[in-house]
Amino acid sequence: MSTPGYGQVFAALRDGCPEQWQAYTRHAFVEGLGDGSLPRASFMHYLIQDYVFLVHFSRAWSLGVIKAETREEMQVCAATVNALINHEMALHVRTCAGLGIDEAALFATKEEVANLAYTRYVMDAGLQGDFIDLIAVLAPCCFGYGEIGLRLAGVAVADTPYADWIVTYAGDEYQDVMASVGEMFDAAVFRRLGPEFRTSPRWQRLQGRFTTATELEVGFWDMGLDGR
Numbered sequence: 048m049s050t051p052g053y054g055q056v057f058a059a060l061r062d063g064c065p066e067q068w069q070a071y072t073r074h075a076f077v078e079g080l081g082d083g084s085l086p087r088a089s090f091m092h093y094l095i096q097d098y099v100f101l102v103h104f105s106r107a108w109s110l111g112v113i114k115a116e117t118r119e120e121m122q123v124c125a126a127t128v129n130a131l132i133n134h135e136m137a138l139h140v141r142t143c144a145g146l147g148i149d150e151a152a153l154f155a156t157k158e159e160v161a162n163l164a165y166t167r168y169v170m171d172a173g174l175q176g177d178f179i180d181l182i183a184v185l186a187p188c189c190f191g192y193g194e195i196g197l198r199l200a201g202v203a204v205a206d207t208p209y210a211d212w213i214v215t216y217a218g219d220e221y222q223d224v225m226a227s228v229g230e231m232f233d234a235a236v237f238r239r240l241g242p243e244f245r246t247s248p249r250w251q252r253l254q255g256r257f258t259t260a261t262e263l264e265v266g267f268w269d270m271g272l273d274g275r
């Protein structure tokens with residue numbers, strides 16, 4: 048399994064749920080992005096829902112600033128909020144504008160249940176737990192898209208209509224933010240659980256949260272495909 052540099056805590060969590068991770072990062076939706084076979088309607092359905100998803104993910108990352116215990120943790124969360132609102136969502140606005148869907152319509156989109164379940168699960172885990180409970184549920188989204196983007200950039204057919212999506216997640220800007228999130232996550236877990244974090248009584252709960260968030264990512268891709 049390829050391991051881009053997102054840190055050892057992420058690697059341990061990912062390797063703790065190999066089946067779910069595979070179902071997420073090798074989903075039929077992902078393969079369709081790479082070979083260009085994904086129906087356009089499925090992609091648009093996904094992208095419009097994803098705009099709303101990012102609104103709520105920006106709120107969840109903002110909660111990270113509140114739950115942080117060091118300035119470095121605050122910095123990484125604030126930078127991620129910035130990347131989300133000012134860069135990642137721009138892809139959605141740009142792509143939808145090209146099809147005549149303006150931002151007010153995006154903001155007013157009715158959420159599908161799979162979308163709502165995921166973002167509210169993340170918010171609740173973050174509200175209930177401490178900083179690392181929050182990062183554990185945010186991690187599958189960040190590092191999963193990082194892995195998917197890098198892999199697709201290497202195998203995607205040259206004329207896939209989804210190149211803009213792939214380049215957004217494979218690009219240095221996104222990968223650099225993810226590398227700093229990975230470093231921060233390692234430091235945050237060492238600080239609270241120590242270097243033997245896997246034997247901490249809290250580890251199973253963190254793994255459970257990470258695994259559930261990964262399953263909710265699978266549900267999100269399924270929702271995209273259902274929008275055909």
Ligand SMILES: Cc1ncc(C[n+]2csc(CCO)c2C)c(N)n1
Pocket residue numbers: 097100101104127130131135188189190192193264267
């Ligand atoms: C369903 C879904 N899952 C993950 C991402 C990717 N993503 C969402 S927030 C974030 C962190 C900072 O950019 C990243 C990478 C997405 N767009 N949609």
